[in-house]
Amino acid sequence: MAKIIYTHTDEAPLLATYSFLPILRAFTSPAGVEVETKDISLAGRILAAFRDRLPADQQTEDALAQLGALAKTPEANILKLPNISASVPQLKAAVAELQGLGYAIPDYPDEPEDDEQRAVRAVYDRIKGSAVNPVLREGNSDRRVPAAVKNYARRHPHSVAEWSHDSKTRVGTLDDHDFRHNEKSVVMDHDDTLQFRLVGDDGTTTVLKPELPVLAGEIIDGTFMSARALDAFLADQVEQARRDGVILSVHLKATMMKVSDPVLFGHAVRVYFHELFDRYGDQLEAAGLSANNGLGSIIAGIDTLPEDLREGVREAIQHGYEQGPRLSAVNSDKGISNLHVPSDVIIDASMPALIRNGGRLWDMTGAEGDTLAVIPDSSYAGVYAATIEDAKANGKFDPTTVGTVPNVGLMAKKAEEYGSHDKTFIIDRPGTVQVVDQTGNVLLEHQVEAGDIWRACQTKDEAVRDWVKLAVTRSRLSDTPVVFWLDDERAHDRAVAEKVRAYLPEHDTDGLDIRILSPIEATKHTLRRFRAGQDTISATGNVLRDFLTDLFPILEVGTSAKTLSIVPLLAGGGLFETGSGGSAPKHVQQFLAEDHLRWDSLGEYLAIAESLRFHARATGDDRVRVIGDALDQATERYLDEDRSPSRKAGEIDDRGSHYWVARYWAEALAAQTEDAELAARFAPVAKALADGEQTITDELLAVQGSPVDLGGYYRPDDAKATAAMRPSATFNAIIDGIAD
Numbered sequence: 044m045a046k047i048i049y050t051h052t053d054e055a056p057l058l059a060t061y062s063f064l065p066i067l068r069a070f071t072s073p074a075g076v077e078v079e080t081k082d083i084s085l086a087g088r089i090l091a092a093f094r095d096r097l098p099a100d101q102q103t104e105d106a107l108a109q110l111g112a113l114a115k116t117p118e119a120n121i122l123k124l125p126n127i128s129a130s131v132p133q134l135k136a137a138v139a140e141l142q143g144l145g146y147a148i149p150d151y152p153d154e155p156e157d158d159e160q161r162a163v164r165a166v167y168d169r170i171k172g173s174a175v176n177p178v179l180r181e182g183n184s185d186r187r188v189p190a191a192v193k194n195y196a197r198r199h200p201h202s203v204a205e206w207s208h209d210s211k212t213r214v215g216t217l218d219d220h221d222f223r224h225n226e227k228s229v230v231m232d233h234d235d236t237l238q239f240r241l242v243g244d245d246g247t248t249t250v251l252k253p254e255l256p257v258l259a260g261e262i263i264d265g266t267f268m269s270a271r272a273l274d275a276f277l278a279d280q281v282e283q284a285r286r287d288g289v290i291l292s293v294h295l296k297a298t299m300m301k302v303s304d305p306v307l308f309g310h311a312v313r314v315y316f317h318e319l320f321d322r323y324g325d326q327l328e329a330a331g332l333s334a335n336n337g338l339g340s341i342i343a344g345i346d347t348l349p350e351d352l353r354e355g356v357r358e359a360i361q362h363g364y365e366q367g368p369r370l371s372a373v374n375s376d377k378g379i380s381n382l383h384v385p386s387d388v389i390i391d392a393s394m395p396a397l398i399r400n401g402g403r404l405w406d407m408t409g410a411e412g413d414t415l416a417v418i419p420d421s422s423y424a425g426v427y428a429a430t431i432e433d434a435k436a437n438g439k440f441d442p443t444t445v446g447t448v449p450n451v452g453l454m455a456k457k458a459e460e461y462g463s464h465d466k467t468f469i470i471d472r473p474g475t476v477q478v479v480d481q482t483g484n485v486l487l488e489h490q491v492e493a494g495d496i497w498r499a500c501q502t503k504d505e506a507v508r509d510w511v512k513l514a515v516t517r518s519r520l521s522d523t524p525v526v527f528w529l530d531d532e533r534a535h536d537r538a539v540a541e542k543v544r545a546y547l548p549e550h551d552t553d554g555l556d557i558r559i560l561s562p563i564e565a566t567k568h569t570l571r572r573f574r575a576g577q578d579t580i581s582a583t584g585n586v587l588r589d590f591l592t593d594l595f596p597i598l599e600v601g602t603s604a605k606t607l608s609i610v611p612l613l614a615g616g617g618l619f620e621t622g623s624g625g626s627a628p629k630h631v632q633q634f635l636a637e638d639h640l641r642w643d644s645l646g647e648y649l650a651i652a653e654s655l656r657f658h659a660r661a662t663g664d665d666r667v668r669v670i671g672d673a674l675d676q677a678t679e680r681y682l683d684e685d686r687s688p689s690r691k692a693g694e695i696d697d698r699g700s701h702y703w704v705a706r707y708w709a710e711a712l713a714a715q716t717e718d719a720e721l722a723a724r725f726a727p728v729a730k731a732l733a734d735g736e737q738t739i740t741d742e743l744l745a746v747q748g749s750p751v752d753l754g755g756y757y758r759p760d761d762a763k764a765t766a767a768m769r770p771s772a773t774f775n776a777i778i779d780g781i782a783d
């Protein structure tokens with residue numbers, strides 16, 4: 044029997060789940076749809092990974108592995124809510140919470156000392172960072188803002204700050220010696236097994252990766268970031284920010300790029316706080332306090348240092364702030380800077396937010412100002428630079444007039460950089476990294492120095508071919524031009540462009556406007572059209588998929604939570620992601636403090652409707668399609684009648700918006716004429732929900748204003764979270780009555 048998998052994740056989407064999942068189950072129960080949950084939360088993944096060490100009553104299944112296998116079958120119908128991609132500080136906090144709950148799992152070993160600790164560390168390394176999405180994404184990505192959402196934004200535009208022509212905000216990026224400039228690529232002409240090795244200048248050879256199976260037609264890239272060039276660049280950026288009096292900010296993707304980007308982040312921490320590291324670097328390292336985990340973890344570890352060092356370390360940090368340029372803050376009231384936690388500032392969300400805010404950020408004193416946004420690698424930095432230049436020249440992007448930029452992203456089979464975790468190495472001595480085939484031929488090689496970050500990426504031919512097809516299909520279906528964003532100065536992009544040219548003739552492209560432009564030219568072209576109210580599909584690689592599906596939705600509709608995000612799986616199944624944004628930790632903080640959840644589940648509503656239609660197609664059960672279509676009507680009404688959560692306590696929140704969606708959904712089902720039985724079943728539900736409006740709204744609002752206890756952050760107590768998220772007895776009785 045086909046079923047729908049609803050993922051149990053973390054933070055705000057998890058809270059929303061406690062309220063919305065019972066509604067989904069109730070509304071689909073008359074059609075006998077089975078909605079099963081699978082726990083892929085950070086806490087759930089940790090417990091699954093260490094289940095062999097736990098007593099039988101604490102053992103859980105490895106839900107992620109099961110879903111990964113399911114995604115490779117035509118039966119897959121998975122609703123994927125955003126989950127935490129954990130940085131080391133988040134991972135440690137989750138471990139501590141679970142230990143406190145009585146789970147005997149090991150500590151995260153910062154500096155593994157023996158085989159046992161190395162094995163534990165390897166397990167945690169698999170859990171950290173972006174460890175879920177790459178496993179489930181066995182297909183390419185189709186993300187867009189649906190017309191109803193776009194129309195709503197045009198009528199209710201979000202606030203957008205003005206850009207000044209003389210804004211000093213700009214992007215700083217390397218002009219050589221980075222991943223973009225060092226890239227070399229090869230397209231395999233046969234299946235093979237590759238090996239990566241470092242041939243040291245001292246004559247020793249280390250195997251970095253013993254075996255990497257590759258397929259004919261696959262693109263393999265190798266590249267590296269020079270640590271020396273990076274440090275010189277960062278020192279120069281710090282100097283420029285100080286000279287110009289602008290706020291220094293650093294934008295990376297330490298979650299998705301979990302091996303390389305924490306290291307890049309560590310370089311930024313060390314360069315900004317150079318005095319601290321010049322003086323105490325060795326002692327900090329000896330105490331296991333790494334800049335890669337951010338200033339926050341160093342401050343938290345000061346008490347573990349020898350007593351005679353502590354004051355000096357504190358002073359050096361203070362001195363760093365005083366000597367350095369203004370530093371961007373994550374939360375100036377709490378003294379949390381951009382350099383505190385590697386995962387606090389994530390480029391896909393942080394750059395659009397600053398563009399929406401007129402190019403301004405806040406410094407550690409809480410003062411607003413222009414920023415030098417440092418994005419070390421130049422592969423994609425130009426996209427943001429070009430957008431900022433456009434905003435300076437032409438002013439803010441007006442949500443009431445701009446067009447839309449849907450994305451078709453090359454994502455399948457861990458494509459490109461986002462699949463490079465297990466192929467990224469921090470070089471420990473000077474030498475040459477070689478990629479060799481089974482016969483010993485050197486396919487790629489780079490001269491490297493100690494500290495350089497070397498990595499390889501894979502892109503399967505099958506994935507590219509499917510991506511081209513998806514782009515042409517979307518263009519045809521929506522009658523919208525497509526631009527393939529490919530950089531002819533990059534070896535990898537040239538290889539992809541060649542495949543695009545080869546695969547386009549497999550489709551009927553007659554009358555379609557399809558072009559290939561470099562990312563900077565594509566940005567300029569797309570923005571020109573965007574400002575003129577015209578739509579343009581961006582067909583991009585995996586990183587730009589991620590970046591653009593936050594950038595454009597945030598400019599167009601205020602948040603990427605409102606996008607429809609579909610992954611047609613290569614094996615025929617469907618993965619329906621809810622929005623393109625994250626898990627919004629600050630929404631949980633607000634909920635804990637004042638029992639108001641400003642998370643908007645719109646992404647869930649859109650994804651669920653698609654998932655139901657997919658289920659109907661797979662099973663031939665038309666009732667499920669009717670239920671899905673009714674949800675889409677409910678969502679449109681929810682937007683039309685402005686039932687979205689407010690940001691302020693005491694006003695409608697996500698729970699209140701769930702009431703309205705449920706009511707409109709019931710009304711749509713009662714009103715439709717395709718299925719009389721469903722109409723009859725939902726008519727009394729619609730009436731009860733309408734009659735109960737005042738009581739339910741009062742009950743939902745009455746709880747707001749005081750702190751909430753969920754019994755855990757990473758692993759909330761189910762009973763407590765359910766009680767907190769379902770506070771209206773009247774509403775619950777109606778919902779729970781549907782399935783009876």
Ligand SMILES: NC(=O)C1=CN([C@@H]2O[C@H](COP(=O)(O)OP(=O)(O)OC[C@H]3O[C@@H](n4cnc5c(N)ncnc54)[C@H](OP(=O)(O)O)[C@@H]3O)[C@@H](O)[C@H]2O)C=CC1
Pocket residue numbers: 124125126127128129176298387388389392393602603604622623624625626627628629630641642643644645646
């Ligand atoms: N698919 C996935 O699994 C993804 C997971 N993540 C994870 O999410 C966490 C946070 O990442 P971050 O980069 O801060 O990105 P977020 O998207 O969580 O946050 C950016 C901001 O967008 C707004 N926002 C996002 N979603 C919603 C929503 N549903 N309703 C209303 N507003 C929303 C909020 O802004 P405001 O309230 O100020 O308007 C939020 O603070 C990280 O752990 C990250 O790894 C990130 C991206 C995707």
Ligand SMILES: O=C(O)CCC(=O)C(=O)O
Pocket residue numbers: 128172173174176177298299391588589592623624
């Ligand atoms: O997996 C992650 O860490 C985030 C994914 C993401 O940001 C995206 O796909 O848009």
Ligand SMILES: [Mg+2]
Pocket residue numbers: 391589590593623624
């Ligand atoms: Mg993203």
